[in-house]
Amino acid sequence: MKFYTSVGPNPRVVKLFMAEKGITLPEVEVDLRGGENRRPPYSTEVNPSGQTPALELDDGSFVTEITAICEYLDERFPENSLLGDTAEERAKTRMWTRRVDLKFCEPMANGFRFAEGLPMFEPRMRCLPDAAAGLKAVAQDGLAWLDAQLGDRPFLAGDKLTLADVLLFAFVEFGNAVGQPLSAEYANINRWFAAMQARPSATTA
Numbered sequence: 001m002k003f004y005t006s007v008g009p010n011p012r013v014v015k016l017f018m019a020e021k022g023i024t025l026p027e028v029e030v031d032l033r034g035g036e037n038r039r040p041p042y043s044t045e046v047n048p049s050g051q052t053p054a055l056e057l058d059d060g061s062f063v064t065e066i067t068a069i070c071e072y073l074d075e076r077f078p079e080n081s082l083l084g085d086t087a088e089e090r091a092k093t094r095m096w097t098r099r100v101d102l103k104f105c106e107p108m109a110n111g112f113r114f115a116e117g118l119p120m121f122e123p124r125m126r127c128l129p130d131a132a133a134g135l136k137a138v139a140q141d142g143l144a145w146l147d148a149q150l151g152d153r154p155f156l157a158g159d160k161l162t163l164a165d166v167l168l169f170a171f172v173e174f175g176n177a178v179g180q181p182l183s184a185e186y187a188n189i190n191r192w193f194a195a196m197q198a199r200p201s202a203t204t205a
Contacts, residue, residue, distance in 0.1 A: 001025050001026075001055060001056060001057055001058060002025065002026050002027070002028055002055070002056040003018075003025045003026070003027050003028070003053060003054075003055055003056075004027075004028045004030055004042075004046060004047075004052060004053055004054040004055070004056065005027050005028070005029060005030065005052060005053050006029065006030040006031070006032035006037065006052040006053070007032050007033065008032060008052065008174070009105075009109070009170045009171050009173070009174035010051070010052060010053060010066050010170075011052050011053040012170040012173070012174070012205065013066045013070070013166055013167050013170040013171075014053050014055075014066055014069050014070060014073075015205035016166045016169065016170055016201050016202070016205040017070045017073065017074075017082060017163065017166050018073065018205070019200070019201035019204050019205040020080070020082060020161065020166065020199075020201045021073065021074070021077055021079075021080055021082065022080070023073060023077055025055075030042060030052050032052060033120065035124070037050050037051060037052055038050040038124055046062055046064075047062065047064045049064065050124075051064065053066065053069065054069075055069045055072065055073075066167070067097060067101075067163070067167075070082070070083075070163050070166075071083060071163075074163075082161060082162050082163050082166065083162065083163060084157075084160075084162065089157075089160075092157045092158065092162075093157050093162040093163055093164055095157075096156045096157045096162065096164035097162075097163050097164040097167055099146070099164075100146070100156070100164050100167050100168045100171075101167065102142075103139075103141075103142030103143075103145060103146060104139050104142040104143055104146065104168065104171060104172075105167065105168075105171045107135040107136070107138040107139040107142065108135070108136070108139035108142075108171060108174075108175050108180055109171070109174075110128075110131070110132075110135045111132050111133075111135035111136035111138075111139055111180065112174075112175075112178045112179070112180065113125070113127060114127050114128050114129050114131055114132035114135065115129065115132035115133075115136075115179075116178050116179050117178070136180055139175070139180065140180075140183070143172075143182070143183070143186055143189060144185075144186065146168070146189060147186040147187070147188045147189045148188075150188040150189060150192060151188060152188070154192070154195070155192070156168065156192075165192075165196065169193065169196040169202075172189070172193055
């Protein structure tokens with residue numbers, strides 16, 4: 001297998017996931033800033049969506065989309081599952097992963113693309129600059145909801161680290177770097193984020 005990676009929070013999710021599981025794969029660096037992901041051969045042979053990351057399988061085919069890549073790796077390397085060991089645990093992980101994606105990751109990322117990231121993204125995709133402030137506000141609403149739901153639990157889905165935590169951590173980390181910092185008012189998320197930062201994967205991934 002080969003992992004096609006680049007800058008950005010999406011590849012960071014998979015790298016954190018692999019670090020937590022102790023998976024090491026050969027990497028191919030894709031020049032995202034230079035638009036390599038939007039040109040052949042990447043856009044024709046690796047991912048027609050022109051996005052990173054991508055996972056090349058042993059048979060030469062490709063899996064893209066971060067949740068699909070992580071779930072595939074979790075099945076290929078089942079020790080220390082970050083999806084769950086039972087149907088119930090896996091359902092809860094997928095539920096929380098979807099909630100994190102819809103309530104925070106998507107609006108936060110688009111808020112960035114349509115504002116600070118506009119010079120890079122405007123030539124590559126449909127951008128809605130007028131929506132940027134609203135999307136950033138929606139992302140903050142999502143964090144407030146997640147903060148209340150997290151409560152005093154160590155992790156989103158319960159007592160164990162899961163893909164949901166990895167996803168949220170990578171995107172909160174990214175938000176901190178691009179003008180959407182984690183507000184001090186979210187005490188539960190801040191406690192959780194500090195604990196995630198202290199994990200070895202945060203510095204090795």
